[in-house]
Amino acid sequence: MRAAIVGSTGYGGVELIRLLEAHPNVTVTSVVSSSSAGSYYSETFPHLTEIVAGVMDDVDPALIRGKADVVFLATPHGVSAQLAPRFLEAGLKVIDLSGDFRLKDPAAYEAWYKKGAADQAYLDRAVFGMCELFGDEVAGADFVSNPGCFPTATTLGLYPAVKAGWIDPNSIIIDSKTGVSGAGRGLNLSSHFSEVNENLKAYKVNQHQHTPEIEMVLSRAAGRPVTTTFTTHLVPMTRGIMSTMYAAVTDRDRTTGDFLQLYREFYQDRRFIRIRQAGTYPATKEVYGSNYCDIGLNVDARTGRITIISVIDNLVKGAAGQAIQNLNLMMGWDETLGLGFAPVYP
Amino acid sequence: MRAAIVGSTGYGGVELIRLLEAHPNVTVTSVVSSSSAGSYYSETFPHLTEIVAGVMDDVDPALIRGKADVVFLATPHGVSAQLAPRFLEAGLKVIDLSGDFRLKDPAAYEAWYKKGAADQAYLDRAVFGMCELFGDEVAGADFVSNPGCFPTATTLGLYPAVKAGWIDPNSIIIDSKTGVSGAGRGLNLSSHFSEVNENLKAYKVNQHQHTPEIEMVLSRAAGRPVTTTFTTHLVPMTRGIMSTMYAAVTDRDRTTGDFLQLYREFYQDRRFIRIRQAGTYPATKEVYGSNYCDIGLNVDARTGRITIISVIDNLVKGAAGQAIQNLNLMMGWDETLGLGFAPVYP
Amino acid sequence: MRAAIVGSTGYGGVELIRLLEAHPNVTVTSVVSSSSAGSYYSETFPHLTEIVAGVMDDVDPALIRGKADVVFLATPHGVSAQLAPRFLEAGLKVIDLSGDFRLKDPAAYEAWYKKGAADQAYLDRAVFGMCELFGDEVAGADFVSNPGCFPTATTLGLYPAVKAGWIDPNSIIIDSKTGVSGAGRGLNLSSHFSEVNENLKAYKVNQHQHTPEIEMVLSRAAGRPVTTTFTTHLVPMTRGIMSTMYAAVTDRDRTTGDFLQLYREFYQDRRFIRIRQAGTYPATKEVYGSNYCDIGLNVDARTGRITIISVIDNLVKGAAGQAIQNLNLMMGWDETLGLGFAPVYP
């Protein structure tokens, strides 16, 4: 299968290329960039010298249709809304990594993203590709909206407990922490080394655009509207997301062991979800460079609350890896195809 | 005034020496270490070459009484419990940086610290030195128990709202993050560079020994027993603590501005507490190397919850700096004496 | 092919396991540790949960012979000297990652390593596996001594110029910098996070045990004894080695372009060596997690000196990756088998 990567000079794009290099069924045949068309990709990314040979293509759906069967859009919010319909109409399958097609309600998108929403017809057509939760809906789709990095770590960690009714969904508090690569490759003082190194900061307090996406998934689990408190922090590291999540348990007799058992059963066939032993909690480096989402949890009898900790690599399971996992599901391949490598540690 | 530092080869001890070098009223006359007595301090800490000239003394209260008027105990939990009475009986003023004299209930100490508690008479005698909250009690004391790093950041951030009854104290969830120096200079795989760098991990989930200290202060604010959820995380940086705190507001009509006003008034004469503008939140580097505690907050009308963010340098306001501030209060000096320097940034 | 990893709880061992997981011809059938035999490997390395299932074996050559065909010794200097003969006598192929069999002169080993040397018969039998320089000698061998991390980066960067007589070998100065994982997983204050982070230090100035190994290779290139100045520095990062090398050129008319051409021809069939364009120099992250060695250089007409910059990932090309490359060469497989993945960036 031939693939094109649009937005290839960003971190999502270059991670797609790294991962697809190792995929047995896919060849990257077009590396696309509106800003750098015509220049060699390895000049932008010297680590791919002698690995990616060619020059970048312009954003031209007709041209790309001649070279590829599927296009990954690793483009910014607002750009994908414009590009996805053009590539779909050109006859390509589309996997969009931006937030433009995740929320089905344009008003919610506009309220949180502060931009105009995509066309409703395409919002309806895009399948929300949270693989371990809604993977069945992805099979056979030609247009998948890849979930956000925070929603992936967060909802994978909360879904079984909410679905089972074992925690009160409206008591959920989500404290998330991310490495700096999540902010992308665009220059900004908040990603400037001397500002970020040896520093920890909160940002978008109660205003992060991933909030409605998280609530959308949790509401589906709960069967009723859920509202959550969600805060994000920037950690001086390149990769990794951790969500530390707090909720009131609905039955104080349920133990840590009961919850672990629930989670193991819920995810029993899902290779990329690893539930940790009681008393141990995953660290972000334990999934570095891989498609795993690792989850640990603890019920505190003193307070009647559960603490759930979920980690991913934001560029893999939180972006490029899950996008490839979605391609595997679209094509009816094993979902782990090309993604079955171990984390890089240390 | 002449000061001795016991436990001088740890990070708390060496930070005391850095800060006291700049204190106009204090001279460090004895640098004490049980493990390194007789060797030059600057061999252990070459950054103090030509600044600290002498060799380390052994832990000998009589000897030290001849050289010093006050002793800072920067010793591990369990050690201070033994040493503090000996130094007090020798006639020295004592400021203890360990956790051994903070909790007045020996049973609570033993449950959380998994060690035998100090003698009740000395527990009763030690004044808990959270300067901005209970500083009045420190004046004239000869034995002060310096607060823990997490309790300092956390309770300074919560106290005004709990005291005013503006948040429900039993709804409080505290998500804390610390730099690695908080784990001390002792060797441990969890402080090994390659394990910590590019990594984020949670530890002591629902089991951190600072939990009862936090609850002790909040209970005092609330006027009734308070139970909280408290989780700590290790961040790949050397210095800094951030507590992100969540609670239900008791009156949904109160705004972010109302809370900021409450905090500004509560801390109006306290030089080391800085309340940030609405919409901005402190980062740990903004207090790096200094005795400040910076606080920002946001009320979310959607959820009826407040998010409060409080940062300190764990080695300064969370340890050595507050200890010196306590000395200033004990002696009736201006509490900022020797501590009025700007943070190191970037 | 079945492989055993001895010293599996160190960083070299765990990297071998990561890489061999992806090797099409090799299965790791025994994970060996003298200190942790009988416990689950994934308890020591949770990132391998559900990837490596079993418990660790003890160091028992007869037992391991029943389970494996080749053994990788990722054991400390001094230990391999004892173990390698035992495994060889048991009929296993051996690839040793320590320094014990690299130097053929026991006196040199003892002078630089401050330990007793291995038995001369085994020193003679071990093939020094610097793949791109002496790979022909590895084919068919049953005992390979894998080169050191600094010698790999350094001699790959210097060999073509010395061999061609284009630089004066006795003018060579090597300034090397390494990430902290090179110091291993053993606890030491010099790998303690708070000591290393935001810090840069030189160590073993003019005393590093890799000096004679570098001189051994360069002497072979020059056809006469070569002495070099070699200094190592510890950089606050986990992975990566850079050697910045300086030498006097023998003919001041030769340009940067001439040298680049020489290097490209010398390494033209070697997939893992990438020579950079004039005016660009490799950074360590550009080979992160991969088996590449990237080289850039510049001739300065002002001074008549060349500056050569060579980078590797110390745990891959500098240890586990080159060890697998040596296995490939021993077995007559394509040397890139199982190693042809892209670097992880960013």
Added chain:
Amino acid sequence: MRAAIVGSTGYGGVELIRLLEAHPNVTVTSVVSSSSAGSYYSETFPHLTEIVAGVMDDVDPALIRGKADVVFLATPHGVSAQLAPRFLEAGLKVIDLSGDFRLKDPAAYEAWYKKGAADQAYLDRAVFGMCELFGDEVAGADFVSNPGCFPTATTLGLYPAVKAGWIDPNSIIIDSKTGVSGAGRGLNLSSHFSEVNENLKAYKVNQHQHTPEIEMVLSRAAGRPVTTTFTTHLVPMTRGIMSTMYAAVTDRDRTTGDFLQLYREFYQDRRFIRIRQAGTYPATKEVYGSNYCDIGLNVDARTGRITIISVIDNLVKGAAGQAIQNLNLMMGWDETLGLGFAPVYP
């Protein structure tokens, strides 16, 4: 004394403000920025909340003359060349931190800086303020050109040996490493966190604009023109410079001890230079946040070369600290005034 800081939104400017806050004889009365005039300084730098109260002034020499006696120019190369004459003509003392007035030969400036040089009259008037080497020339001056960060670390480490004729000046090779703050606060992909973190790169190989400044000082020491090889590397840390320097000794009988004795005598009255014991070498963190320059060295009998290691904090001794030291010298004050604090460690 009243001081103005021009270029106050850069890292050099903000470090001047931090240090001058603690200076007993100086008050910062004007914080100047062409881009941010009229806005509050603490909005740009929240760590100075409640420390620096006012708004920034525009670059107006007449206005500033009314508020200040001395102006520090922490402005980029090319800008200082224009501004310094205007402030001098307005009657202010000027200390310039840029490279515009260091080289007395305009042709050399233009060759290395790729910009037009400052007016020759002002080049001649500016005193080059390398305090420990040429401090006598600074006394009474009204216009000082503050040295570059690399030249400070480097020439302080080489000067005594070159001056004494103990090393061959034309054999000198300088391998320098710097933290990222040296690149300033301006946005650039090469200071973008995800590009720099866990990475080490060389830059401006044989082309760094500090080369002629280093050669100027060494030529003065040698009494004849000296040419050196100089390479710079970017290290993933915020502060700190290390220069590792190599040279042939002129008499192979001289030992490490001889050189250490030479250095101790040369710098015997200079408080900010610390010469380390034989066998130990300074690390950058050992001068963090301070005005020290620490030096260690080793003579290698095998090669007839000396290795000299010199470290500074690039923002203090390499910029703001030395600028204040120069002010102290200009005014006839003790050169350590306001600078006598210990490094921040860890």
